[in-house]
Structure formats: C-alpha cells, structure tokens
Amino acid sequence: MSRQPTKQASASLAHWSHPEREPPTIVEGEGCHVVSETGERYLDFLSQLYCVNAGHGNERISSAMSEQLERIAYVSSAKHNDTRDELADRLAAVAPGALSATFFSVSGSEANEAAVQIARGHTGAPKVLTRYQSYHGGTQGAGGLTGDPSTRGALEPYGSTATAKFLPPLPEAFDGAEGEALARRATDHLEYVIRNEGPETVAAVLLEPVGGTSGAYPAPPGYFERVRELCEEYGLLLIADEVITGFGRCGEWFGIQTEVEPDLLTFAKGVTSAYAPLAGVLVRNDIAADVRESGFDLGQTFGGHPVSCAAGLAALDVYADGLLENVRELEKRFEREMRSLAEHDAVTDVRGRGFLWGVEFADPKTDEPFVDPWVEPEADNPVRAVIAEASDRGTLIGAGRPATQVICAPPLCADATAIEEGVDALSASIDAVFG
Numbered sequence: 001m002s003r004q005p006t007k008q009a010s011a012s013l014a015h016w017s018h019p020e021r022e023p024p025t026i027v028e029g030e031g032c033h034v035v036s037e038t039g040e041r042y043l044d045f046l047s048q049l050y051c052v053n054a055g056h057g058n059e060r061i062s063s064a065m066s067e068q069l070e071r072i073a074y075v076s077s078a079k080h081n082d083t084r085d086e087l088a089d090r091l092a093a094v095a096p097g098a099l100s101a102t103f104f105s106v107s108g109s110e111a112n113e114a115a116v117q118i119a120r121g122h123t124g125a126p127k128v129l130t131r132y133q134s135y136h137g138g139t140q141g142a143g144g145l146t147g148d149p150s151t152r153g154a155l156e157p158y159g160s161t162a163t164a165k166f167l168p169p170l171p172e173a174f175d176g177a178e179g180e181a182l183a184r185r186a187t188d189h190l191e192y193v194i195r196n197e198g199p200e201t202v203a204a205v206l207l208e209p210v211g212g213t214s215g216a217y218p219a220p221p222g223y224f225e226r227v228r229e230l231c232e233e234y235g236l237l238l239i240a241d242e243v244i245t246g247f248g249r250c251g252e253w254f255g256i257q258t259e260v261e262p263d264l265l266t267f268a269k270g271v272t273s274a275y276a277p278l279a280g281v282l283v284r285n286d287i288a289a290d291v292r293e294s295g296f297d298l299g300q301t302f303g304g305h306p307v308s309c310a311a312g313l314a315a316l317d318v319y320a321d322g323l324l325e326n327v328r329e330l331e332k333r334f335e336r337e338m339r340s341l342a343e344h345d346a347v348t349d350v351r352g353r354g355f356l357w358g359v360e361f362a363d364p365k366t367d368e369p370f371v372d373p374w375v376e377p378e379a380d381n382p383v384r385a386v387i388a389e390a391s392d393r394g395t396l397i398g399a400g401r402p403a404t405q406v407i408c409a410p411p412l413c414a415d416a417t418a419i420e421e422g423v424d425a426l427s428a429s430i431d432a433v434f435g
Contacts, residue, residue: 032418043422047274048274049269051268064313072306074306087312091316095265099262099284102281102283103118103281103291103296105268106305108279111281116128128145128203129236133211134168148402170182183223206239210244225259228261237263237287238260239263248355248412251327264282266281267280273318327354346363356407359426387406
C-alpha cells in the first residue's frame with residue numbers, strides 16, 4: 001500500500017520527514033489526545049516523540065513555568081540558579097545508586113555528547129562502545145554513537161570517530177539464543193570487543209536500558225549485571241541512556257533501576273514532559289568532584305534553563321502523585337493487549353516494557369522484512385502504510401529504526417480505555433494493510 005505525496009502544508013521543514021505523506025498540523029492537546037488544525041482528534045499513542053509523559057495540557061506544569069517567567073526568565077548556565085539547583089537536588093533523590101550531581105543540557109543528543117566528554121575526561125581514554133540497533137541522537141557526535149545505519153550514513157565520515165559497536169542482545173544476532181543463554185553470549189561478545197579494542201583505550205559503555213526507537217527490546221535476564229561486571233573488571237564507566245526510558249516510561253523513575261547502578265545517566269524528554277527543552281547527565285560523587293576540581297571548558301547557552309527547570313520540578317511532582325503507579329498498575333494489561341497483535345500473520349515479534357512497546361513485521365512466507373528499509377524506497381514499505389492507516393483511524397504511532405516495526409508509547413496518564421483504543425486501531429490498521 002503506497003501513498004502519494006501531499007502538497008507541502010507549511011514553510012516549516014519537519015524532522016524525520018518522508019516525502020510520501022505530510023504530517024498533520026497539531027494545534028491543541030489534552031491528556032492523551034491532540035487535535036489538528038482541521039479539527040481531527042487523535043489518540044497520541046506515541047507521546048509525540050516518547051516525551052509528553054504527563055500528557056497534554058497539564059496545568060501544574062504550565063503554571064510552574066509561568067511563575068518562573070515572572071521571577072526571572074533566564075540565568076546563564078555558567079551561574080547558579082535556585083530553581084536549577086532545586087531540580088538537581090530532586091533528581092539526585094530519585095536517581096539510582098550514588099548518582100548525585102547533574103550537568104544540565106538541552107536535548108538528549110547533547111546530553112549523550114556531554115556524558116561522553118565527561119567520561120573521557122574522567123578516564124583519560126578516548127573510545128566509547130555502543131550497540132548496533134541503538135539510537136543516541138542525531139547531532140554529529142551523538143550520531144556517531146548511534147547504531148542506526150541511516151543516522152550514521154547521513155553524518156559519516158565525521159560522526160563516527162572514537163567509537164566502536166557491539167551486537168545487541170537480540171536472538172537473531174546470536175543464533176536464536178534466548179533468556180540467560182542470550183545474555184551470556186551477548187556479554188561474551190562484548191568482552192571480546194573490549195579486549196580487541198584495548199581496555200585502556202575505552203572510556204565507557206553507553207547503552208539504553210530498553211532499546212527505544214531501535215525496537216523497544218528489553219535485555220534478557222542477567223545481561224546488565226554481566227555488563228556491569230565487565231565494566232568493573234576492565235575499568236570502564238557504564239552510561240545509561242535514559243532519554244526515552246526515564247521518568248516513568250518503564251514504571252520506575254529510570255529503567256536501569258531494576259537492573260544495576262550506572263556511573264552516569266543521561267536524560268531528556270520526560271524530565272519536563274516535553275513542556276520545555278531540558279536534558280542532562282547525572283554522575284557519581286567522585287566524577288562530580290573531578291568536574292568541579294578540573295572545571296568544564298564546554299557549555300550550552302540554554303543548558304538548565306530556569307523555565308525548563310521549573311517545568312521539571314512540577315513534572316516530578318505529577319509523576320510522583322500517581323503516574324508512576326498508573327504505569328505499574330496497567331503495564332500487565334498493556335502487555336496482554338500488545339501481545340494479542342501477534343495473532344496477525346505479518347507480526348513476527350511483540351516486545352517491550354512498561355509503556356514502551358514495539359511490533360515487528362515480516363513476510364510470513366519468507367520470515368524476512370517486506371522491504372529492506374536501508375536500500376528500498378520508503379514508499380514501498382508496508383510498515384509506513386500501517387502508521388499512515390492508524391493516523392487515518394485517529395491514532396498516532398511511530399516508526400522504529402529500522403523501519404520494519406512500529407512503536408507504541410502513550411502518555412503515562414493513559415487509562416485502560418485509551419490502551420484498548422490504541423491497540424484496536426493498530427490491529428485494524430494491520431488488517432487493512434496486510435489483509
């Protein structure tokens with residue numbers, strides 16, 4: 001099923017755009033729903049970009065931003081500010097382990113780049129190891145960390161210096177292994193990469209607790225524990241990329257909390273429920289002391305913007321006052337609803353955690369993707385057609401990377417009715433495209 005390009009509707013160039021379909025123009029939002037300029041109402045089953053965790057139109061967050069604007073709108077990132085400092089204290093209180101200080105940034109890409117800069121400065125080593133089929137950002141540096149060929153291809157040759165890749169813990173990468181056997185084989189492979197890159201040249205291992213846009217894949221049992229052991233054995237830092245999984249997406253403050261304690265943790269998106277841009281890096285006590293003693297020669301004008309930090313403080317209150325618990329209460333039901341999609345012949349895998357799920361598609365006759373998204377036109381990709389069909393049915397979902405899958409990640413305020421509505425729309429869209 002292919003769609004013809006529509007007439008360009010705006011002088012604004014959309015990010016991650018595709019020529020076959022113009023996206024809707026969103027003008028209003030409340031809770032789990034948004035409204036377009038032409039009056040169509042959509043269930044936002046993706047939280048826009050996995051980021052409007054508290055839902056649209058939350059007055060507690062917008063009021064906090066307004067109050068901050070009335071006091072002082074901007075304070076240089078080279079100085080301290082009471083709102084910024086308070087948010088840093090609150091983040092330390094909910095962060096895992098000994099993470100106690102925050103270097104604020106603007107976006108997830110910049111937070112990951114800052115984390116790498118801090119890790120390299122602390123260890124004196126240049127390299128960072130990341131997984132294939134990962135996503136860590138689209139700026140020049142973060143794009144080099146990303147394991148997505150389309151992102152790297154758009155940035156190379158400049159975006160891939162001082163990084164090395166290793167295989168993710170996916171069965172297809174390790175001869176169909178699953179569970180603890182998969183964890184062991186995947187981490188044995190990681191150790192092989194560490195040893196062959198030279199441990200003394202590696203500053204850190206950077207990975208997502210749950211694969212985000214790259215497939216919503218959780219780690220098998222024992223995986224993160226073994227990664228932690230390898231980092232300690234070879235003197236490497238462990239960086240958790242929580243840009244998507246942070247702030248309740250997986251039912252806890254951070255997705256890594258049920259696994260291990262990282263040395264650094266990056267965040268963005270949900271920290272303000274996307275009401276204002278904000279990101280950052282949480283670091284251990286000794287790393288923070290190192291930064292304070294040595295200084296930090298780089299910075300960002302809008303890092304830790306006071307209005308964004310005010311939004312972050314209010315968002316933390318909203319999450320603590322029921323949204324984290326809502327995810328915990330509904331995650332099993334959400335899982336059952338999502339796994340029911342496996343009844344479709346074109347669906348080969350359904351995976352995820354909390355309010356972050358991916359649905360993988362393949363040709364049931366060959367068990368291969370319908371198209372190779374790296375080399376074939378996106379207009380011929382039926383997965384894109386599923387997303388377009390769901391939009392026509394009033395539900396917004398997203399494309400995974402690679403585009404052989406769709407991702408569902410509703411706001412944390414979604415109730416059972418919204419979950420059922422979103423999954424039903426996706427199921428009907430799969431039927432419409434694949435029959």
